[in-house]
Amino acid sequence: MTREELIPVVESLVFSSQRPLSLGRLAAVLKDVPADLLSETLNCLRADYQHWRRGIELVEVAGGYQFRTKPCYADWVGLMRNSKPFKISRAALETLAIIAYKQPVIKAEIEDLRGVELSGLLHQLLERGLVRMAGKKPVPGRPFMYATTKTFLEVFGLNDLGSLPTLKDWEELKAPGAG
Amino acid sequence: MAYMLEVDGFKGPLDELLVKARKKLIDIFSFSLADMVKEFLDQLNLETGDGMETAIDFLVPAASLIYLKSRFLLPREEGDGGEEGEDELDPILAFIEYQRIKEAVDSLCQQQVLGRDVFCRSVSEDDGQPGQVYDLEDVNIFHLAKAFFHLLDSLGPEPVLELKLDSVRVSDRIEQITALLASNPGLNFRQLLPEQYSRRHLVVTFLALLELVRQRLILLLQPDPWGEIMVFPVAQIPEEVA
Numbered sequence: 001m002t003r004e005e006l007i008p009v010v011e012s013l014v015f016s017s018q019r020p021l022s023l024g025r026l027a028a029v030l031k032d033v034p035a036d037l038l039s040e041t042l043n044c045l046r047a048d049y050q051h052w053r054r055g056i057e058l059v060e061v062a063g064g065y066q067f068r069t070k071p072c073y074a075d076w077v078g079l080m081r082n083s084k085p086f087k088i089s090r091a092a093l094e095t096l097a098i099i100a101y102k103q104p105v106i107k108a109e110i111e112d113l114r115g116v117e118l119s120g121l122l123h124q125l126l127e128r129g130l131v132r133m134a135g136k137k138p139v140p141g142r143p144f145m146y147a148t149t150k151t152f153l154e155v156f157g158l159n160d161l162g163s164l165p166t167l168k169d170w171e172e173l174k175a176p177g178a179g
Numbered sequence: 180m181a182y183m184l185e186v187d188g189f190k191g192p193l194d195e196l197l198v199k200a201r202k203k204l205i206d207i208f209s210f211s212l213a214d215m216v217k218e219f220l221d222q223l224n225l226e227t228g229d230g231m232e233t234a235i236d237f238l239v240p241a242a243s244l245i246y247l248k249s250r251f252l253l254p255r256e257e258g259d260g261g262e263e264g265e266d267e268l269d270p271i272l273a274f275i276e277y278q279r280i281k282e283a284v285d286s287l288c289q290q291q292v293l294g295r296d297v298f299c300r301s302v303s304e305d306d307g308q309p310g311q312v313y314d315l316e317d318v319n320i321f322h323l324a325k326a327f328f329h330l331l332d333s334l335g336p337e338p339v340l341e342l343k344l345d346s347v348r349v350s351d352r353i354e355q356i357t358a359l360l361a362s363n364p365g366l367n368f369r370q371l372l373p374e375q376y377s378r379r380h381l382v383v384t385f386l387a388l389l390e391l392v393r394q395r396l397i398l399l400l401q402p403d404p405w406g407e408i409m410v411f412p413v414a415q416i417p418e419e420v421a
Contacts, residue, residue, distance in 0.1 A: 069298045097284045
């Protein structure tokens, strides 16, 4: 298949996928297509959608590709949708940020950092699928450890945890504690 | 905004300097902290109160930095482990860490948030399908536990069969019946029972009657099948029966 032929195929696959479609998944479907041609095709497709006459764009998120509305049309889409817009409290967001940067992390560590009890925040985040339980820590009491989910990446438009903002600063901060 | 610092060999926010100083990535003796404070005070307009916010952010890291430097300058006492000194700085580090979280939160908020700034196709919402559909990949122990406890809740409280032990005994009933018959020439079975009676009460009463019959103290009469059972003391057998 040529690149021109491949573009609509890839487009239909990404469109029909419920969750972000990973390159691996795409390659599994399009077995005979070399990987570099595939990513080239995706780049072409992305460029196509950047056109001002398009309301959606191809984004790379949570390790896959997904069509999303362009941010500038958020108000219009919001008018149509009955569901409430995504809302999250500052406290929940802080908790989420701590989990995102320090995962896997136990409840006590989060509380230490925030200086207040978490109460229902963790449950709220678990409920929304932003956070998951990531096993138990082998310390007395065997507390649950928490980590972020793929949904977290999707919601915040991140491709992977490495693309978290200011992670570098964080790493720098972590180092003296470890040393 | 964090206070931006520009001194010899370093340019950036103050708390970053503190982190670097602590990691000994930067020579704390290479520049004058007094100059740093002076520069800061120059920037701060005390009369108008401008930059007060920045001043607040400046104070703790600056104080920690001065403290850190003073600690290095003083001769270390014997037995004063390095660990202890590290511990003293931890609250400051925690403070900086918390500042970092706040920054992280801000930058998370600035992302194109799905469902707020950007949208994707969503089957479960737009098709009006009831219930939440989970991708199998995303199902974890939390969902499993939640489903289980939800199921438990939906079962409602476990049905409890409460058995009240009726304390009524055959011997007691015998006494009561004899007492009743002593003042009444004849009673029917229903009259022997209180207004509210249990099945046990009924059975015990019947057993008591049978016992009284066996002892030849009473006589039972049932005029027709399924009819009322009449109870007479033996002493007062109605004539037509006798």
